[in-house]
Amino acid sequence: MKIGIIRCLQTEDFCPGTTDFKMIKDRKGAFEGIQEDIEIVGFINCGGCPGKKAVLRARKLIEKGADTIVFASCITKGNPVGYACPFAKKMKEIIQKDLPENIRYIDYTH
Numbered sequence: 001m002k003i004g005i006i007r008c009l010q011t012e013d014f015c016p017g018t019t020d021f022k023m024i025k026d027r028k029g030a031f032e033g034i035q036e037d038i039e040i041v042g043f044i045n046c047g048g049c050p051g052k053k054a055v056l057r058a059r060k061l062i063e064k065g066a067d068t069i070v071f072a073s074c075i076t077k078g079n080p081v082g083y084a085c086p087f088a089k090k091m092k093e094i095i096q097k098d099l100p101e102n103i104r105y106i107d108y109t110h
């Protein structure tokens, strides 16, 4: 599995993504039960509110080899401050609509 992670630009200011990487390494959270190797192709922010650039970033991650697009939990769950992205639903909708058929999507990390 080759994943491209999209994170919240607002959260990037204070979160280095440590738990995302740990979840992947330990096969926990959204990665529990995944047997295959997981390669991180890229870790990029959404491009800022209101998230219009996220679809372009997902395309870039796919271009770089990702077969799975993952939203970090800062977007959909609001980790670590409990403030989920108000644009998450729309971003997800646009990205999923744009994804080639063979590309998977996961909407949180932990």
Ligand code: SF4
Pocket (backbone or CB within 6 Å): 007, 008, 009, 010, 011, 046, 047, 048, 049, 050, 051, 075, 084, 085, 086, 087, 088
């Ligand atoms: S659009 Fe959402 S994910 Fe992106 S910076 Fe704004 S709040 Fe964060």
